[in-house]
Amino acid sequence: MENTSQEMKILSIDIGGTNVKATVLDQNGELLQEYKKVKTPDPANPEKLLEAINTLLKGFISYDKVSVGFPGYVKEGVIFTAPNLDTNLWKNVDLRKLISDSLKKPVRLVNDSDMQGLGVVSGKGLEMVITLGTGFGSALLLNGHLLPHLEIAQHPFTKNKTYDTYIGDEVLNDKGLVRWNKRMERVLKVLKRVFNYDRLYIGGGNADKLNFKLDDNIKIISNKDGIKGGSRLWLEDGLK
Known part of the structure; x- marks a missing residue:
């Protein structure tokens, strides 16, 4: 049975130019999982970034939904710019779908400062x-x-x-x-x-x-x- 809103656990991922950080939160924003980070890959292309995220999440507790902050302009889950990674590698990449397909969970993705x-x-x-x-x-x-x-x-x-x-x-x-x-x-x-x-x-x-x-x-x-x-x-x- 799907969790009720009171039980919802959200994986929160912050993608930065230097580190990728993550934790698991309850619906009130309280940490349920130790805050962890790994170095942002170089080059930070979509494939290597997904690998870094999956490496970071090893040993994490279970979660129901995923929130992602990305350092660039994001529109409906699609990346338009990534000035501190490499826009040439990211333009028109549907990162929301890539992460959702990889983690098998629903994903919301916005600019990292917005999150x-x-x-x-x-x-x-x-x-x-x-x-x-x-x-x-x-x-x-x-x-x-x-x-x-x-x-x-x-x-x-x-x-x-x-x-x-x-x-x-x-x-x-x-x-x-x-x-x-x-x-x-x-x-x-x-x-x-x-x-x-x-x-x-x-x-x-x-x-x-x-x-x-x-x-x-x-x-x-x-x-x-x-x-x-x-x-x-x-x-x-x-x-x-």
Whole structure:
């Protein structure tokens, strides 16, 4: 007999440019399975990524549904861009179907920042989530519901640099922490002016490297917080 909603267990997978992370959640977003990760394969083509996911899941407890966050533009489970993996390897790939066929479970797949946003927002007002890692990710939610995804990372921030190339991992490693933080101060001022959010959440592997004072309505979040969005993804209307 199929589990009732009270018993539903959701496998939540977060695909990043550096690591693939996963856990199993209950319907309230509480972890039922130890949070684990493996290195993102290189090259990160669909076949190798599926192999990495299956390797990661060895020994996991059973689950009923699957939620996946992917670092790129996703529409109805199909990948359109993957700037921090390789768009040439991913364009028009129906990753939702590939994962569903591989795991034999129903799958919902969205941008990774969108899924993280579902896991951390308060559900009140206009809330924005950004992730600082290999690249720059973003999500917007209104009263706890996802708004259409915008690939802000690919929008020009300066005359010849996008958000990705202005504050991504390569910039941090090349320019150093002091100059990267100065750039981040500029970015946060622009985001505040453009979006007039009620709250901003900052996650990703580089979030804890911010060393200047943040506004009171800005909060640093962890990947473990964000992966909890996998449970709420199954409550979102209009997602297939």
